[in-house]
Amino acid sequence: MKLFIHRKDLRTEDLTAFDYLHEAGAPAAHLLILDPFLLKRGREKEHSGVNFLRHVNRLRSRYEQAGRVLHIAYGAPEEVLSHLLGRLEGGPEEIDEVVAHRDFTPYARDRDRKLKGAAEAHGAAFTLLVDTLMIETERFAEFTGKDGFYKIFAPFHRKWLEYLAHAPNEPSSVALGDLREGRIEPEWPSRFDLPFDLDEYEPADEWKEKLEPFLEDGIAEYGEKRDYYPELPASGVNPHVSAGAVSIRELYARAIRREGSDEWVRQLAFRDFYQYLAIYDKDYFSYEKKYDLSALTDEHFERWAKGDTGIPVIDAAMRGLNETGLMPNRLRILCAMFLTKNLQCPFTLGENYFRRKLLDYDNIQNRGNWLWCASLGANSAPYFRVVNPVTQSEKYDPNGEYIREWLPELRDEDAKKVHLPRPDAVVDLKASRAAAIGTYKSIVNGRQEEAEPE
Ligand SMILES: Cc1cc2nc3c(=O)[nH]c(=O)nc-3n(C[C@H](O)[C@H](O)[C@H](O)COP(=O)(O)OP(=O)(O)OC[C@H]3O[C@@H](n4cnc5c(N)ncnc54)[C@H](O)[C@@H]3O)c2cc1C
Numbered sequence: 001m002k003l004f005i006h007r008k009d010l011r012t013e014d015l016t017a018f019d020y021l022h023e024a025g026a027p028a029a030h031l032l033i034l035d036p037f038l039l040k041r042g043r044e045k046e047h048s049g050v051n052f053l054r055h056v057n058r059l060r061s062r063y064e065q066a067g068r069v070l071h072i073a074y075g076a077p078e079e080v081l082s083h084l085l086g087r088l089e090g091g092p093e094e095i096d097e098v099v100a101h102r103d104f105t106p107y108a109r110d111r112d113r114k115l116k117g118a119a120e121a122h123g124a125a126f127t128l129l130v131d132t133l134m135i136e137t138e139r140f141a142e143f144t145g146k147d148g149f150y151k152i153f154a155p156f157h158r159k160w161l162e163y164l165a166h167a168p169n170e171p172s173s174v175a176l177g178d179l180r181e182g183r184i185e186p187e188w189p190s191r192f193d194l195p196f197d198l199d200e201y202e203p204a205d206e207w208k209e210k211l212e213p214f215l216e217d218g219i220a221e222y223g224e225k226r227d228y229y230p231e232l233p234a235s236g237v238n239p240h241v242s243a244g245a246v247s248i249r250e251l252y253a254r255a256i257r258r259e260g261s262d263e264w265v266r267q268l269a270f271r272d273f274y275q276y277l278a279i280y281d282k283d284y285f286s287y288e289k290k291y292d293l294s295a296l297t298d299e300h301f302e303r304w305a306k307g308d309t310g311i312p313v314i315d316a317a318m319r320g321l322n323e324t325g326l327m328p329n330r331l332r333i334l335c336a337m338f339l340t341k342n343l344q345c346p347f348t349l350g351e352n353y354f355r356r357k358l359l360d361y362d363n364i365q366n367r368g369n370w371l372w373c374a375s376l377g378a379n380s381a382p383y384f385r386v387v388n389p390v391t392q393s394e395k396y397d398p399n400g401e402y403i404r405e406w407l408p409e410l411r412d413e414d415a416k417k418v419h420l421p422r423p424d425a426v427v428d429l430k431a432s433r434a435a436a437i438g439t440y441k442s443i444v445n446g447r448q449e450e451a452e453p454e
Pocket of ligand 1: 234235236238239241242268270271274327328329332333336354358360362363365366367369370
């Protein structure tokens with residue numbers, strides 16, 4: 001008997017592991033472990049945790065509808081696995097292989113090392129499969145013939161397109177109902193009980209309800225309109241993508257059939273690119289240690305987080321985020337640049353804040369984008385790029401609709417004045433921009449000197 005463990009792949013169609021189990025033809029039991037480490041500090045009440053748990057509830061219903069069982073336990077993954085394998089060992093339901101999808105964060109790598117140890121201690125194999133990228137990274141490396149890895153997105157993107165034309169990665173038709181069912185009786189001890197009632201989390205909405213109208217009406221205009229955030233031309237599908245409720249192959253396959261989908265598909269390449277960097281760039285998760293960030297300060301962080309900086313577009317974006325867990329991409333860039341550059345805060349503070357607040361939080365994507373905005377890391381904006389939130393707000397939201405929605409005190413303000421810094425603004429935009437360029441020049445050059453060959 002096999003055991004499949006769900007992680008950020010909360011769906012029942014098009015999973016690499018389902019193909020693998022189908023091919024093996026052996027019965028499999030299905031388990032989802034809610035890891036206290038990932039839900040710590042009240043995360044189950046924050047937007048990112050709520051989004052995940054709503055998708056867990058949806059997944060459980062999917063299993064029920066298919067007449068199948070999804071076992072759910074709460075605990076350190078290796079302890080849960082050890083308990084289960086130990087209980088079934090030597091009996092007719094003995095597990096000989098544990099299967100899961102690979103994840104590339106440092107925490108996930110460490111967790112998987114422990115899971116492998118737990119599986120092997122009970123005589124079971126531990127198999128990790130790649131499910132979350134369009135490209136198979138090792139084959140991609142062979143295909144490109146490149147020495148080292150791509151550090152810049154544009155050439156990566158060109159090769160990515162060439163590679164997928166050469167090695168298409170179609171969605172699979174294998175679904176839960178096609179797999180042989182393995183029945184087990186885990187008899188979980190009470191320590192693995194969920195500390196909350198999953199039914200308090202309404203099952204997540206269906207991703208198709210967002211994607212289909214977008215593919216029908218929005219995709220061809222995406223490149224042109226994406227940044228004009230009050231019109232919201234983006235798909236809004238990402239909270240489902242980050243929970244794995246829809247596969248990346250499915251998104252790609254549905255998109256490329258449409259006219260004018262290049263720019264949207266390019267964003268899927270961006271998502272792959274950050275995962276690729278997380279695999280190949282050994283500093284991806286430790287850039288804060290590579291640079292000397294001691295000149296930065298957390299002085300104004302709280303005002304930024306509360307949406308109380310006196311810069312209307314920043315405050316509107318942050319208040320909207322705090323309330324809904326949503327923030328359009330252009331506003332994420334403005335808020336991240338404002339925090340890291342004008343306020344000279346370490347990017348890790350903003351990164352951690354988004355970890356709790358974003359509905360579509362994803363560790364690798366969030367870090368890659370924060371590094372870009374902070375001009376740190378392999379692929380980033382130049383250190384002197386400091387966007388002006390006022391002129392950006394005037395450009396992308398001329399009537400200040402977003403500001404009016406989230407800042408009631410400015411609801412009736414004149415369309416010209418609505419964008420302007422308030423008298424109590426936390427910094428002067430011009431002076432803080434100049435200061436940021438000086439600081440980041442030293443930070444970035446400091447690292448370059450250090451990296452120079454001896
Ligand atoms: C500071 C900052 C933090 C971010 N944090 C996250 C995060 O935690 N999780 C996350 O998935 N994205 C993050 N992004 C990227 C981007 O903002 C979101 O993916 C996007 O807003 C999702 O919008 P959408 O659902 O309308 O998808 P669309 O705009 O319709 O895009 C379709 C798909 O393309 C991918 N995509 C789009 N933009 C990007 C991008 N810039 N980088 C990588 N992939 C992209 C997503 O997978 C998305 O599902 C961040 C961006 C910034 C600037």
